[in-house]
Each structure stands twice: as C-alpha cells, then as structure tokens.
Amino acid sequence: MDDASEEVQRVSDALEAVDEIEDLEERVRARNQVLALQARKTKDWHAERRELVLAMRAEDPPVTIRAIAERLAMSPGVVQDIIRGHTGSWKNRAPKEVADG
Numbered sequence: 001m002d003d004a005s006e007e008v009q010r011v012s013d014a015l016e017a018v019d020e021i022e023d024l025e026e027r028v029r030a031r032n033q034v035l036a037l038q039a040r041k042t043k044d045w046h047a048e049r050r051e052l053v054l055a056m057r058a059e060d061p062p063v064t065i066r067a068i069a070e071r072l073a074m075s076p077g078v079v080q081d082i083i084r085g086h087t088g089s090w091k092n093r094a095p096k097e098v099a100d101g
Helices: 003-019 024-058 065-072 076-084
Strands: none
Touching: 003 024, 024 065, 024 076, 065 076
C-alpha cells in the first residue's frame, strides 16, 4: 500500500469511528465538525486538482484525458469537466449552444 492509500485508509477509519459514536447528539455534533472541515478543504483541494490536470494537458505531448483519469483515480468525465472549468451540479451549468442547421 502506498503512502496516499494509507492516509486515505486512516481518514476512512476515522469517519467510521464517527459513525460508531453511540450517543446520537454527540454523533451529529461530530459529523457537523467533519462536514465543516471538509467544506473548508474542498475549495483548495479542487484548485490544486485543476492545476495539476491543466499542467498535465499542457505537457508536450499532452497527457490524454484517459491517462490523467487513470493516474489520478477519477473518471474521464470528471477530467473533462475540470478542463472545461465546470464546477458544481449540472443544474448550474450553462447549456451548450446548438449550431443552426
């Protein structure tokens, strides 16, 4: 197991430990703390991920979308969304313009 996998497992174990808190009020309070921490991290994590994806595409020759997806353990669709600058849910995205036929 590589270092990243070990860290992810530690986080997963910690989240499972929160789920196992018996007292409902204490469990919900702990979950709220985790959600608040995650919300603070998300913006920075997404920015760093986008920076890396764009750098990989800027290489000569560019790394393929499929190769980026495989290397970073995400779907090719997510890589395409990052490259296009899409964020958030589909309901918040501008529709594609349809060419007049």
